[in-house]
Amino acid sequence: MLGNGQASPHRGRPDNTVYERGEPGNMMNFFKPMEWAFGHMSVDMGIDLGTANTLVCVKGRGIILNEPSVVAVKSGTKEILLDGMAVGNTAKAMLGKTPGGIEAVRPLKHGVIADFDVTEKMLRYFITKVHEGRHWVKPQVVIAVPVGITPVERRAVIHSAERAGARRVYLIDEPMAAGIGCExxxxxxxxxxxxxxxxxxxxxxxxxxxxxxxxxxxxxAGDDMDEAIVSHVRRHHNLLIGEQSAEKLKLNIGSAWPMKQELSMEVGGRDAVSGLPRKAAVTSLEIREALAHxxxxxxxxxxxxxxxxxxxxxxxxxxxxxxxxxxxxxxxxxxxxxxxxxxxxxxxxDEPLSAVARGTGIFLDKLDVFSKVLAAEEFD
Ligand SMILES: Nc1ncnc2c1ncn2[C@@H]1O[C@H](COP(=O)(O)OP(=O)(O)OP(=O)(O)O)[C@@H](O)[C@H]1O
Ligand SMILES: [Mg+2]
Missing domain, CATH: 3.30.420.40 (ATPase, nucleotide binding domain)
Structure with missing residues (x-):
């Protein structure tokens, strides 16, 4: 599937966190000076490719993109709507509200790529947006991935990023990136x-x-908390609510510990018995109970x-x-x-939502140091 990019077996290095996928070694030496020059014409970037949100951190500029990992496609196809405009924020607003013919898809599930084609298109869209068409050389990309993913899943991320326009891809484990990001x-x-x-x-x-x-x-993680809220509201209020409404309840009145002042919030949905639209008032105490598991x-x-x-x-x-x-x-x-x-x-x-992306940015800044310390592995 990857041509010359098949993962080589791990060659006696310590438990590694970073993987590098480059061009064949000997050729690389020949191209090194060119690559140095090209490096100045490209935008190298660190990406936190998350189940909920994708963040892109650019060398020297910090985090310049932060959007939901959601894409709207024509139903039954992988074709992105509106010339790629329906990615990120626009697409998230469509979740649960699309007419027949349109689907708002979250291409990652539990931190790994569930829909390869759509992930690739989403990545391409984000990389192009960050590149702003001003830079004509493909970027080096550092991507944070969950610790538990399989070699096949790792290759899927590398392959997706390459097809989306990356010149070289490094993978770093998310907790390591978060640790670096939090200094x-x-x-x-x-x-x-x-x-x-x-x-x-x-x-x-x-x-x-x-x-x-x-x-x-x-x-x-967060998605399961939303699902727990959906089923709580269905069981205790006979009301079917969408995931976005459940997330709003979690963000506004969700808790894991007693609040100084308990709150309540109205939520709308479809009555489970009559099938008609209805609202119900839900308390923070109930949400805490739902989130306990x-x-x-x-x-x-x-x-x-x-x-x-x-x-x-x-x-x-x-x-x-x-x-x-x-x-x-x-x-x-x-x-x-x-x-x-x-x-x-x-x-x-500090700023917990962007810690992983900041870590990938710091990794890029200190590529020479980190790729050695963290035992970089080159695929050839
Ligand atoms: N104030 C908040 N209280 C509770 N949950 C929150 C809050 N803010 C965001 N979340 C939840 O955090 C989750 C998104 O977090 P994050 O962006 O770190 O995930 P991700 O990196 O995309 O996912 P993953 O790392 O699992 O691939 C969502 O489930 C969202 O509802
Ligand atoms: Mg994450």
Whole structure:
């Protein structure tokens, strides 16, 4: 499928976090000076290709694109609507509201590519938008991926980015990117625990000496919280609501810990019995009850990782605590709930929604250092 890009077996390197896909080695030496010159005419970028949101960070300019990972296509085809205009924000507004003939698709599920063609088109659209047509040389691209993905899934990401116009692709594990983005001491001989709660996956990793000492990827995150709200409202209010409405409830009155003042909010949908439009008032207490199950699964997964950490690292973690990133980390009272369960200090990293993308940007800035420290692997 990848021509000369088939993954070569891992050649005795330590547990690596970064993969590089380039052109054949010998040819590369010949092209190096040209590539150096071309580098100045292209926009190298770091991408957090998330289940819910895609962020692009450009070298020297920071995060310049942040849009939902949603694409509107003609039903039964992979053809993007409106000349590619229906990608990101425009397409998210269409979710659950499309007439026959149009589908709003989320091409990633649980952090991995579920629809290869649509992901590629979405990436191409974002890369072109960032490139702004001013740069005629293909960019180098760093993409953050979940820790648990298979070699086949890794190749799908690399292939998608290449077909979308990347000259070279590096893959970095999401928790490592998040750790770098939050300026945690990931390259030191000191344990740091990062928990990234996104839309489709919760990534948990203990990082030390530029690698993951223990890590896991749980397919429970923000989307599951929304689904839990949908089924709660159906069961307790006989009301069918859409995922977007469920997300609004979560963002506005969702919590994992008692609120100073409990809230309530009206939500609209279709009556499960009469089939007619109706509204219901839902309380924050109910939403907390609905979210208790996914929150417990996340707590237990973190606990599992902590139990596997070597004792020296456990001592570090006792002092450093847990750093949470990703949109799910913003759920009201989650640090308190996790802290109570784990007996550790839990903090939310700065600007948690963009931590992974910032990490990919820093990785690009220090490509020489990081690609060595993080054991870059070249595919040939
Ligand atoms: N204030 C908030 N409270 C609760 N959840 C939130 C909040 N803000 C955003 N979220 C949730 O965070 C999730 C999106 O987070 P993020 O952008 O980190 O995910 P992603 O990186 O696209 O997904 P993944 O990493 O799983 O591939 C969504 O489920 C969204 O509803
Ligand atoms: Mg993410």
């Amino acid at each position: 945690m001491p990931v390259t030191e001989a000191r344990g740091s625990l990062v928990v990234d709660i996104g839309g489709g996956t919760t990534e948990i990793a203990v990082l030390s000496l530029a690698g993951a000492v223990v890590s896991t990827s749980l397919r429970v 996914p929150v417990r699964l996340i707590c237990e997964a973190i606990r599992g990782v902590l139990e596997e950490a070597p004792p020296e690292i456990s001592a570090d973690l006792y002092d450093a605590g847990v750093t949470m990133v990703g949109g799910g980390g913003l759920l009201y009272g989650l640090p308190e709930a996790l802290g109570d369960h784990l007996g550790l200090q839990v903090r939310v990293g």
